[in-house]
Amino acid sequence: MELDARIPSGPIEQKWERARFEMKLVNPANRRKYTIIVVGTGLAGGAGAATLAELGYNVHAFCFQDSARRAHSIAAQGGINAAKNYQNDGDSVHRLFYDTVKGGDYRAREANVHRLAELSVNIIDQCVAMGVPFAREYGGTLSNRSFGGAQVSRTFYARGQTGQQLLLGAYAALERQIALGRVTLHARHEMLDVVVIDGRARGIVVRDLETGKIETHTADAVVLGTGGYGNVFFLSTNAKGCNVTATFRAWKRGAAFANPCYTQIHPTCIPVSGEHQSKLTLMSESLRNDGRIWVPTKKGDPRRPSEIPEAERDYYLERRYPSFGNLVPRDVASRAAKAVCDEGRGVGPGGLGVYLDFADSIKRLGKNTVSERYGNLMDMYQRITDEDPYAVPMRIYPAIHYTMGGTWVDYHLMSTVSGLFVAGEANFSDHGANRLGASALMQGLADGYFILPYVLGHYLGSTKLDKVTPDHAECRKVEGEVRDRVGRLLGIKGKRTPDSFHRELGKLMWDHCGMGRTRKGLEQALGRIPELRQEFWQNLSVLGTNESLNQSLEKAGRVADFLEFGELMVRDALEREESCGGHFREEYQTPEGEAQRDDEKFCHVAAWEYAGEGKPPIRNVEPLSFEHVKPTQRSYK
DSSP: OOOOOOOOOSOGGGHHHHHHHHSOOOOHHHHTTOEEEEEOOSHHHHHHHHHHHHHTOEEEEEOSSSSGGGSGGGGOOSOEEOOOOTTOSSOOHHHHHHHHHHHTTSOSOHHHHHHHHHHHHHHHHHHHHTTOOOOBOTTSOBOOBOOTTOSSOOEEOSTTOHHHHHHHHHHHHHHHHHHTTSEEEETTEEEEEEEEETTEEEEEEEEETTTOOEEEEEOSEEEEOOOOOGGGGSSSSSOTTOOSHHHHHHHHTTOOEEOTTOEEEEEEEOOOOOTTOSOOOBOOGGGGGTOEEEEESSTTOOSOGGGSOGGGEEOHHHHHOTTTGGGSOHHHHHHHHHHHHHTTOOOSGGGOOEEEEOHHHHHHHOHHHHHHHHHHHHHHHHHHHSOOTTTSOEEEEEEEEEEOOEEOOOTTSBOSSBTEEEOGGGBOSSOTTSOOTTOHHHHHHIIIIIIHHHHHHHHHHTOOOOOOOTTSHHHHHHHHHHHHHHHHHHHOOOSBOHHHHHHHHHHHHHHHHSSSBOHHHHHHHHHHHHHHHHHHHHHBOOOSOSSSOOHHHHHHHHHHHHHHHHHHHHHHHHHOOSOBTTBOBTTSBOTTSOBOOOHHHHOEEEEEEOOOTTSOOEEEEEEOOOSSSOOOOOOOO
């Protein structure tokens, strides 16, 4: 497989401008002749569908939720980065670019990251114009706060519900296009396969989740904005519906999957409370602006936090990383929390927790100010734990949150299948081995509002496309394969639920491919996952039929894909014999316990190619070069 990133030539500051000028255009009268399918209605998909329709294209948008506004982007809390430099504290497009490349541990494409930093300033203007209620200073200017991995304040926010407000902005734009008849929304439809004809993506096969009807929809191009695969771990901060199915089925149709082992552990989550849990809850990284993280200096200290004097508290992030303190990047903060808990100094049930303490901020700023900034997060924490975070410190522990790996795309956001574009968290392109906080919303909106309209226009304007209908032989073939797969899931008649398999897979992945990874553990996982998958296809129980709403059937299909995808993740982690960002191979670390990269052997993107049923996947490599941010040992001290 040839991996041509199609990065424009010229100075990095001019690459995107040059690329846009050289792209083919579709004139307004011709745009309505083209149909585009967009799968997913989160920030990337929703913004993309709305913008493409505004330009005049016919858009069909698909989501498995009952409303486009239920996409998981709504759960993002802390903020969105942009290099506006409103604080006059030294920020710039180049500094955001630098921080993002460094934060990703030098495993992202420079050209993509610089474009993201450039577009960040446009995103804020776009969202303000759409009515997003960002927090403001007393004089009316937009407010900023700090996030991990940066020493400037560049994060725009709407209390602790920034994702919700940004998604409502995109949703309003999408609904406007639906009312105008330019977007047809297919809610409660789940994509189960991609139709590839003559090497080009020309449609998708979906299941109507209410009636069970299998349908084929055709188009001139397909966009996937379907999010990440964090739920492979079962317990994660993701909504329960989040899954890998769309991108994984695309992988089986020829779309390379890049860096699947790059998963992000978020350091600020409510700890696991028992075996009954089905998901975890995120406490925004923004809390680290005003909360101080600590554990007792003594192992197994049974005292309440209020009884432990200052001299017997270890503010370990401030001690280890004096320059960044509590605002080190997520991977660094997560490993540090795991380390103190492994030493026996963790707090709460099982010792798997650390304190996030607001006492100093409340004393300095007052409770009202802290409540203005984080009130909804404080309320959510109290409802879940029955503890008042204004009176006692929060207890937090790392959990699976975001995935940096995803479908491989070139500079034009196109996968290795022509006409199949992938946006937002579903692609791999911008975050390397670790995403800085508040950069997910930035990437999703950059892709949706500002990149997809150009690259799709270029593709359509430079490609001769014959008309394809659902009656095409390839459409019928793929649709038949989907029907057979659904029928197979219903026909097993075993004794175990989809959730029981998912939970077992998740624990296996967390233990062996989670915060810490070793060759021995990864090899154990590679041995066990195929056994679990075999049992799944022999002993699965799916009650009900296909002819109605059947959530057990929905889960079964997604778990089946996770059982295959999990093996690909483990394979990727085993092959990458270095530590970088969120991928921490315990055999490769510095004497201080930090990630130890191997730039000579692994300064590349690993893009996995599907080789066929029962055959090991093929590992392809896209070399990375760094001309503007020279790779060094990351230090936040």
